[in-house]
Amino acid sequence: MTEHIESGFETGTVVYDPGSDTVGEYQGKAGPYALLRPLGGGREWEARPDLIRPATPAERLSASLRAANSRSLHGGPPVPVRDCAACADLAGLRDAARARRDRSAETDANVLLRRHQRRYHTAFLGLPEYTSAPDVPAGAEYETSCTHCPAASGPRPGRAETEEWQSGHARETGHTRYRRAVADYAVLDRSDS
Ligand SMILES: [Zn+2]
Ligand SMILES: [Zn+2]
Structure with a gap:
């Protein structure tokens, strides 16, 4: 009278076993038991087939998270x-x-x-999270370069200084097209500590 149980799960179905409070992959029958394997591999265990049920998405996710953690910890x-x-x-x-x-x-x-x-x-x-914030004391850097030749201003403290450089370069060379860039610095903070 266990036929309905035997046909209950396909091999590979991710199921929850209340007996061990563990999620595993259904492998098949082992005598009166259902044979389950941990996600990500490992030693199989026997569960009561009348108790196991398909795992919920949340259970699957936390089980695969645990599997990934244990793999990365053990260098797998x-x-x-x-x-x-x-x-x-x-x-x-x-x-x-x-x-x-x-x-x-x-x-x-x-x-x-x-x-x-x-x-x-x-x-x-399970790695630390970092958040990024502008490095206010460092401020921003302005830089401009000529698109006609390799000349460039190098970092300047403000836009006005780069425009001064452009005018000077234009007077010397007649070059009239420039690339402008602004850069700032960021400081990272571990957000979980
Ligand atoms: Zn990915
Ligand atoms: Zn130039």
């Missing part, structure tokens, strides 16, 4: 973030390299994936 290969096209592309490159046993291309793809994740998925990886 990075796990692609669900629904991120860039992660999917890079993981695809890595899988293709692995399939043709190209170790160096596989390593390259992992490096790119890690770099991408450190930049765009800081919360997912």
Whole structure:
């Protein structure tokens, strides 16, 4: 009388097991038990098939977050973030390299994936967040360069000083078109501390 249970889940379904309070991937039956595997791999465990249910999106997300953290802590290969096209592309490159046993291309793809994740998925990886603020005492820098020749003003404290430089250069050369740029400095603050 367990047929309805046996046909309940497809292999690979992400399920929640209240017995262990853990989310896992359904692997199939093991005698009277359902065999589950941690997301991101690891030792399988046996769960009561009548208790497990499909995981909610929130449960899936926090489980894959935990898997990614434990992988990065243990130096394993990075796990692609669900629904991120860039992660999917890079993981695809890595899988293709692995399939043709190209170790160096596989390593390259992992490096790119890690770099991408450190930049765009800081919360997912549990990395510190930084906020950026203008460095007020440093002020801004104005700079202008001639588009007819390589001459440039170098950094000046204000717009007026760059315009003075332009007039001088125009008088000397007759050059009348300039590129203008303003730069300022930013200071980063860890927003979680
Ligand atoms: Zn991504
Ligand atoms: Zn010039």
